[in-house]
Amino acid sequence: MTTVAAYAAPAAKAPLERTTIERREVGEFDVLIDIKFAGICHSDIHQAREGWGEAIFPMVPGHEIAGIVTEVGSGVTKFRVGDRAGVGCMVDSCRECENCKAGLEQYCVKGNIQTYNGIGVDGTPTYGGYSTHIVVDENYTLRIPEGIALDEAAPLLCAGITTYSPLKHWNAGPGKKVAVLGMGGLGHMGVKIAHALGAEVTVLSQSLRKQDDGLRLGADHYYATSDPKTFEELAGTFDIILSTVSAPLDFGAFLSLLKSDGALVNVGAPEEPVSLNLFSLIMGRKTLAGSGIGGIQETQEMLDFCAEHGLGAEIELITASEINDAYERVLASDVRYRFVIDTATI
Numbered sequence: 001m002t003t004v005a006a007y008a009a010p011a012a013k014a015p016l017e018r019t020t021i022e023r024r025e026v027g028e029f030d031v032l033i034d035i036k037f038a039g040i041c042h043s044d045i046h047q048a049r050e051g052w053g054e055a056i057f058p059m060v061p062g063h064e065i066a067g068i069v070t071e072v073g074s075g076v077t078k079f080r081v082g083d084r085a086g087v088g089c090m091v092d093s094c095r096e097c098e099n100c101k102a103g104l105e106q107y108c109v110k111g112n113i114q115t116y117n118g119i120g121v122d123g124t125p126t127y128g129g130y131s132t133h134i135v136v137d138e139n140y141t142l143r144i145p146e147g148i149a150l151d152e153a154a155p156l157l158c159a160g161i162t163t164y165s166p167l168k169h170w171n172a173g174p175g176k177k178v179a180v181l182g183m184g185g186l187g188h189m190g191v192k193i194a195h196a197l198g199a200e201v202t203v204l205s206q207s208l209r210k211q212d213d214g215l216r217l218g219a220d221h222y223y224a225t226s227d228p229k230t231f232e233e234l235a236g237t238f239d240i241i242l243s244t245v246s247a248p249l250d251f252g253a254f255l256s257l258l259k260s261d262g263a264l265v266n267v268g269a270p271e272e273p274v275s276l277n278l279f280s281l282i283m284g285r286k287t288l289a290g291s292g293i294g295g296i297q298e299t300q301e302m303l304d305f306c307a308e309h310g311l312g313a314e315i316e317l318i319t320a321s322e323i324n325d326a327y328e329r330v331l332a333s334d335v336r337y338r339f340v341i342d343t344a345t346i
Helices: 042-048 150-157 159-169 187-197 211-217 228-233 251-255 296-308 320-331
Strands: 002-008 017-023 030-039 065-072 084-087 090-092 133-137 177-181 200-205 221-224 238-243 258-266 287-290 315-318 338-342
Touching: 017 133, 030 084, 030 150, 042 320, 065 133, 065 150, 084 150, 090 133, 150 159, 150 296, 150 315, 150 338, 159 187, 159 238, 159 296, 177 187, 187 200, 187 211, 187 238, 187 296, 200 211, 211 221, 221 228, 251 258, 315 320, 320 338
Parallel strands: 177 200, 177 238, 200 221, 238 258, 258 287, 315 338
Antiparallel strands: 002 017, 030 065, 030 133, 030 338, 065 084
8 A cells, every 4th residue: 555645525514634545556457647637526526515425534536637657567558657647437347237348337237436435346435536646447547648738638537528428429510509508617618529529509508607718619609598588599499408507407498498309418416306397308209318427438539539629628727725715616606617636736
């Protein structure tokens, strides 16, 4: 075991503080990553504050990890020392179920092993990217192409793949009208990726406050959902609505914006249950769906796609001592658009 510095929540809703954690020794198929940058995802806040249910403490959040490989196990074939590497939301899965064999490890029937707030194969809690180093099996480690700066690449490991996977699955591309609901950490990447895929992109946001950003990042149109006229004007418009918001929605209102056979896909996860009148699905053969992250192969595909198209996250780089303030600013929607921790400050 190796002792490394980290920032952890000692208990639910407690401020994060500097501490040390133990990382396992590098095994035969492991890589040791010197973490350079770690993104702050809204999921980190949900889990550190037990918004999604009982959690494991102390908790070291962080599943948007970018760094440099500094050691490899004797059996590793995919990475060499000095390679740029990333880790996303999971660090293992059963590898044997139908989904794992199909490259859908994120939907592992037995449950994938989360990068943090999970239990590893060895029975010990997993700790995430708010730390200086991490040891991960090479099969759950991503290669970060040279075309993306490491700090802008970190959020792609969650925000990038969480939006790329459903856009690909529901065939966003030329001739398709895609609405991105919410212009935050996830939404801004949804806009960039949908535009790069060739779709006609509309942002649906509470206000027009971020309109200039949305258009700069690739949106063709921008509407305020606080304006009732928006729902009249856009009725029956979209093939896909990608909802990135973590608050309960009036699903009937947003489903009315879909064409027949359109899909409203949720990647934001509210802490509260939601209600739905099923007639809003039945009238138009519409789909209300959800999507998780992506499998390892698809995540690599996303990184390569982003490098090819020059896409990175819009970030605000912070020091580790600013993490608690950053959490409050995320909750206040006061970030454009992803906080990234410079882990050299841990």
